[in-house]
Structures are given as C-alpha cells and as structure tokens.
Amino acid sequence: MQAFAALLDSLSFQPARNAKLRLIETYLRETPDPDRGWALAALTGELDFPAAKPALLRGFGEDKIGPELFHLSYDYVGDLAETLALIWEGNPDAGPPPSLGEVVETLQRATKMQTPAILKRWLDSLDATGRWALLKLLTGALRVGVSARLAKQAVANIGSQPVSEVEEVWHGLSAPYRPLFDWLLAEGPKPRSNMGGAFLSPMLANPIDRTELDTLDPGHFRAEWKWDGIRVQVASSGGVKRLYSRAGEDVSGAFPDIIEAIDFDGVFDGELLVRRDEAIAPFNDLQQRLNRKTVTPRMLKEHPAHVRLYDVLWLEGEDLRALPFDARRARLEAWMAERPRARFDISPLVVFTDWAHLTELREAMRQDGIEGLMLKRGDSPYLAGRPKGPWFKWKRDPMLADCVMMYAQRGHGKRSSFYSDYTFGCWRETDEGKRELAPVGKAYFGFTDEELRWLDKWVRDHTTNRFGPVREVEPSLVLEVAFDGVARSTRHKSGVSLRFPRINRIRTDKPAAEADTVDNLLRLVP
Structure with a gap:
C-alpha cells in the first residue's frame, strides 16, 4: 500500500504528461503481481467497493472530531480523503500496514458490517500519505491527473506495444491483469481480443478554422455534420453486444434499447443521440440517460436512444480499417441498404463544391443537434489516435x-x-x-x-x-x-x-x- 501511496503522491504533484507516464511505468515494472494489476485497475477506474462509501468515511471524521468541526475542516480542505487522512492519528500497535492486494481482496470479500472495523485498523497502521491513498482508492476519486487512456498508454509502453493493441484486448481482461503483464513483460501469449465485440481505438480529428481550409484541396475531402451527442462505438461478435464511449468505457447498461436493437456482427463508429419523430433532440435530453445504472421504462419511452453511424471498422469477420474512407463508406451504405435497422441510421454526407460553398452551408445550418462539420480525406484509412492531416473538425463558433x-x-x-x-x-x-x-x-x-x-x-x-x-x-x-x-x-x-x-x-x-x-x-x- 505504501508503494501505491507514493505513486499517487508523486502523480498529484507532477503536471507533465510524459513525467506521469514514467512514474506509472516505473511502478508497473518494479511492483510484483497482484499489486501492480490492482493499481492499474484503480488508475483506470475499474475498482468499486460498495461497502465503503463516502458516507461511511464522513462518519469516521464526525466521530473523531465532531460533526461541526469535521465539516468546517472538510469545507476548508475541499477533499474528503485528505481531510480524514490529516485528522486521523496513527496507532503504532495496529500492526503492519496492508499491501494493496490485501486491501482490494479483503474488501471484495468483506460484508458491510465487517468493513468499518477493517478500515479503522488499516487507517491506524498507515502514515498520513498511506491513509490518503487508501481513502482515495475507496472513493474512486483519485484526482491525480491520470486518465484511463494515459494509464493504458503506460502499460503499453512497458511492453513496447502501441496503446491500440492494449485497448483491443482490454475488455477481455479483468483485474489484476496477469495475462496482460505476462504478454508485455514475460513473452507470454497475447490475450484474445474477441475482435468484433472488442473496443477498437478510435480515430480522432484535429480542429481547423476557415483560414486553414484554403491550404487544403476541397476535392480530397468529404464533409458530414458533427452531431451534438456522445461519440460511441457499437461492437458485437459471437453474441457479445456492447456500447462503448470514446474512451473505451462500457456504457451498455445505460442504453439497453440500443443493445436490444443490435442484431449484427461488427464494430461501428457513431454518435449516440436521442431521437424523436425523426428529429434529433437537444443534448440536454441525452444527458438524462447518461451515467445511469438503471433505466426506467418511462425514461426509455421519453428519451429513446439512437446511434447515427459515421464509419464501419469491422464487419462480419473482416477488418476494414486499412481501407480508404470512401471504400468503408460504400460498405456501410451497402450494409444499411440490406434492410431497415431499428435505432441506427447513417450520418449523411454534405455535398459541397468548394470551401466558400461549405462555409455558406455551415453558417446556414441552425438545426438542433448539430455543432459543426467533420472533414475527412476520401483516401484516409482508419488510424487509431489523432493523426495530423486526414480528419478535421470545424465546430461552430461558440x-x-x-x-x-x-x-x-x-x-x-x-x-x-x-x-x-x-x-x-x-x-x-x-x-x-x-x-x-x-x-x-x-x-x-x-x-x-x-x-x-x-x-x-x-x-x-x-x-x-x-x-x-x-x-x-x-x-x-x-x-x-x-x-x-x-x-x-x-x-x-x-x-x-x-x-x-x-x-x-x-x-x-x-x-x-x-x-x-x-x-x-x-x-x-x-
């Protein structure tokens, strides 16, 4: 636990992205299993401790120094874990501090009644930094400036692999990720990815403005509206049906209506929207559906989800990412033309003659649900990350x-x-x-x-x-x-x-x- 605490402490004071990467890489190389795997799960938001919620921790603080003084302290410090870690006094007779693996594995087995005594014993045995790290782990709000993708980049780096390779196998793994570390560090076999049902690293666009357009040949580009929703990936293979956010988070549970409508094998890039009577609803309507663990029948009826497809990456066992955009678009249109697909349609292309014409179309478009234009080279393959040159986003002025x-x-x-x-x-x-x-x-x-x-x-x-x-x-x-x-x-x-x-x-x-x-x-x- 102390090594993990030192990692979090160093990350919290390090603003530079590359320096954060080096800190995580060093920890993953030097820390044995299963602690490094549990640490990776914590950094990527894959851990949850239902019996150790913030209300329990606030109760610890109130019992220590009284409710009024604790809440005044919490208000001043602004962070629950830091407040409680500072006011808690260690006990030298509490025994040795726990390892990270012990913390995770014990709390996964502990009942709600057992958890308070376990946590108090650990808080007594840890120093202030260790207590802070333990409490951060429990709340899930690390706030050390590390995204899930940055953590995946670090684990890819220790095995000299592109992060896209790690992302493709990620959802077939579970913490503490021993097969992943065996592959990256011990020449073990690459974990199976279940390609059609796996998350594939998305291709991202670079922002552009009107003056920069004149340096590009309009004949090389295709335009489509940039819909004001949530970028998602629809993936299905062998009966496994999933809906992923752009960052690779599985959001299937919040959108059972989309999952139910999947009756195909493939991976598609699109925009998650709310659609009523053929019209795209405002983003505020989509927000009613986001981040919900359960969705009521009324919510499903009043805020029907829809995916507007941009691209096809994998179709019926064939990887299409190396094909040019025009070829992938033709495959997508042919696939959609086979039969109606409930809750799915294709984002239409915007036909234009030159940049002046496209500028007029952009300025005239005030339809709800559109926040700008996407420009994609017709000959561009689907490349993970944000390559410079093939794709651009031209958002409306705020x-x-x-x-x-x-x-x-x-x-x-x-x-x-x-x-x-x-x-x-x-x-x-x-x-x-x-x-x-x-x-x-x-x-x-x-x-x-x-x-x-x-x-x-x-x-x-x-x-x-x-x-x-x-x-x-x-x-x-x-x-x-x-x-x-x-x-x-x-x-x-x-x-x-x-x-x-x-x-x-x-x-x-x-x-x-x-x-x-x-x-x-x-x-x-x-």
Missing part, C-alpha cells in the same frame, strides 16, 4: 452571453483553496414586474491561473451570505460566458440549460444591470 456571478464554491484537489466554481445568472422579470437574477449555468474553467487568483479574491471581498460551502456574492461582476448550445429545461429555475458553458472573459467594464436576459437566451433555442 455562443456568448454576459451573465452575473451569483454564487461561488471551492474547487477540488489543487483548487481546494480557491473559489473556482461559479454559478451565474441572467435577468428576468417577475410577476410583480421587478427584475431578478435567475441561475442559468455553472462553470469552473476557461480562465487562467492569474484570473483564478483575481476571481478568488473578488469572491472573498464581495461575499454577502454563506450556505455551507457555497458563498453568495454581491451581484455586480459580469462574466462573459461561452457555450455551444442552449435548450429549454424544466430542471433549471431559469427554464434554460447551456451546453458546455465556460468563462470566456471577465467583464469588469460592464455594469451588472446591462447583462443579458433569460429571454435573450430563449431566443437562441433552435
């Missing part, structure tokens, strides 16, 4: 609104000492004819570190009320907010929901009374 900061809350991790999460609102008229601010969104990025320090001081100097960890501020600071779309929403007090809001700039030059209105936002709803 919408902008001047909003007033209403509330602020401390961030997490490295931002736990700063008020970095801002709720902002726009003006609307009440039934009595008065003006009031109604919250329209929340953002916690888009600003520089220097601007964060300025905003944090402004919040502290202009606080008018406190609600637990939230500060209400004087409604006088205008923030220019950028967002990618707006939809009506019954879940928000203002009646609107913004898509990907972020702080574009701080408008100290503008009086709060001149900020935008909710009616202005509603006019942007398609």
Whole structure:
C-alpha cells in the first residue's frame, strides 16, 4: 500500500504528461503481481467497493472530531480523503500496514458490517500519505491527473506495444491483469481480443478554422455534420453486444434499447443521440440517460436512444480499417441498404463544391443537434489516435452571453483553496414586474491561473451570505460566458440549460444591470 501511496503522491504533484507516464511505468515494472494489476485497475477506474462509501468515511471524521468541526475542516480542505487522512492519528500497535492486494481482496470479500472495523485498523497502521491513498482508492476519486487512456498508454509502453493493441484486448481482461503483464513483460501469449465485440481505438480529428481550409484541396475531402451527442462505438461478435464511449468505457447498461436493437456482427463508429419523430433532440435530453445504472421504462419511452453511424471498422469477420474512407463508406451504405435497422441510421454526407460553398452551408445550418462539420480525406484509412492531416473538425463558433456571478464554491484537489466554481445568472422579470437574477449555468474553467487568483479574491471581498460551502456574492461582476448550445429545461429555475458553458472573459467594464436576459437566451433555442 505504501508503494501505491507514493505513486499517487508523486502523480498529484507532477503536471507533465510524459513525467506521469514514467512514474506509472516505473511502478508497473518494479511492483510484483497482484499489486501492480490492482493499481492499474484503480488508475483506470475499474475498482468499486460498495461497502465503503463516502458516507461511511464522513462518519469516521464526525466521530473523531465532531460533526461541526469535521465539516468546517472538510469545507476548508475541499477533499474528503485528505481531510480524514490529516485528522486521523496513527496507532503504532495496529500492526503492519496492508499491501494493496490485501486491501482490494479483503474488501471484495468483506460484508458491510465487517468493513468499518477493517478500515479503522488499516487507517491506524498507515502514515498520513498511506491513509490518503487508501481513502482515495475507496472513493474512486483519485484526482491525480491520470486518465484511463494515459494509464493504458503506460502499460503499453512497458511492453513496447502501441496503446491500440492494449485497448483491443482490454475488455477481455479483468483485474489484476496477469495475462496482460505476462504478454508485455514475460513473452507470454497475447490475450484474445474477441475482435468484433472488442473496443477498437478510435480515430480522432484535429480542429481547423476557415483560414486553414484554403491550404487544403476541397476535392480530397468529404464533409458530414458533427452531431451534438456522445461519440460511441457499437461492437458485437459471437453474441457479445456492447456500447462503448470514446474512451473505451462500457456504457451498455445505460442504453439497453440500443443493445436490444443490435442484431449484427461488427464494430461501428457513431454518435449516440436521442431521437424523436425523426428529429434529433437537444443534448440536454441525452444527458438524462447518461451515467445511469438503471433505466426506467418511462425514461426509455421519453428519451429513446439512437446511434447515427459515421464509419464501419469491422464487419462480419473482416477488418476494414486499412481501407480508404470512401471504400468503408460504400460498405456501410451497402450494409444499411440490406434492410431497415431499428435505432441506427447513417450520418449523411454534405455535398459541397468548394470551401466558400461549405462555409455558406455551415453558417446556414441552425438545426438542433448539430455543432459543426467533420472533414475527412476520401483516401484516409482508419488510424487509431489523432493523426495530423486526414480528419478535421470545424465546430461552430461558440455562443456568448454576459451573465452575473451569483454564487461561488471551492474547487477540488489543487483548487481546494480557491473559489473556482461559479454559478451565474441572467435577468428576468417577475410577476410583480421587478427584475431578478435567475441561475442559468455553472462553470469552473476557461480562465487562467492569474484570473483564478483575481476571481478568488473578488469572491472573498464581495461575499454577502454563506450556505455551507457555497458563498453568495454581491451581484455586480459580469462574466462573459461561452457555450455551444442552449435548450429549454424544466430542471433549471431559469427554464434554460447551456451546453458546455465556460468563462470566456471577465467583464469588469460592464455594469451588472446591462447583462443579458433569460429571454435573450430563449431566443437562441433552435
């Protein structure tokens, strides 16, 4: 456990991607099984401990120093694991600290009644860093700047393999991944991938703007709309049916209607959407389906899922990724023409003559569910990663609104000492004819570190009320907010929901009374 704690501690203080990779690679090479496998599972989000939830850990803290002092400390520190690790006092008579493997394997067998005593014994035996790492492991929120893909890249590096090879076998494995390490480090056989039902590393596009288009030959490219949903991969083989996110996360459980509609063998690249009466619903409707462990019949009926296909990677036992895009597109169209496919259709190509014509089409398209254009070379094979040159994304320019900061809350991790999460609102008229601010969104990025320090001081100097960890501020600071779309929403007090809001700039030059209105936002709803 101490070695894993040292890894997490080093990762949390290391901002550079390549340095993080080296830290993980060193740990995986030097740590024996099964600890390195459990560590890899933790870094990729594959571990879950149902009997050790945050409520239990908060109870530990409240018992130690009292509820009020604990919650004040938690509010100040901003991180549950760090707070509890700091207030807990070790016991030299508690015995040796556990190994990572012991922690995972014991908690997988322990009952809900046994878990508290086990955790207290371990917390007594570990130092502050070890306690912090243990608690991070239990909550699943490591927050050390390591994505699942970065961890997979590190494990691929120790075996001198491309990360795409690891991703193709990943979903056929389970922690602690002994066959994976045997293959990468001990010349063992490559684990079977079950290709048709496996996740294949996606091909990603590079952003482009109008001026850069003039350096490209429009005759070499095909255009299609960039749909405003979630990029997914549909995979099926030998009765195994799965739906993956772009990062390779299995999201099948949240979309049983899509899984039920799969009656083919192949791997397809597409966009997950909600579709009603032949029309694509706003992204806000899709959000109602995301990250759910169970989906009610009502949810299935009111938010029907649909996949709009972009590409075919594997079809009826044949790997098509080496074919040019035009050939893959022809295969996809021929396959779809064989018979109707419930909950699936093909994203249509956008016919254009030159870049000026495509620019006109892009500016004229205001249909809900579209956030820009994709440009793909007709001769491009399907390559894992983000190669430069074959594919580009030309997103719409963001919408902008001047909003007033209403509330602020401390961030997490490295931002736990700063008020970095801002709720902002726009003006609307009440039934009595008065003006009031109604919250329209929340953002916690888009600003520089220097601007964060300025905003944090402004919040502290202009606080008018406190609600637990939230500060209400004087409604006088205008923030220019950028967002990618707006939809009506019954879940928000203002009646609107913004898509990907972020702080574009701080408008100290503008009086709060001149900020935008909710009616202005509603006019942007398609």
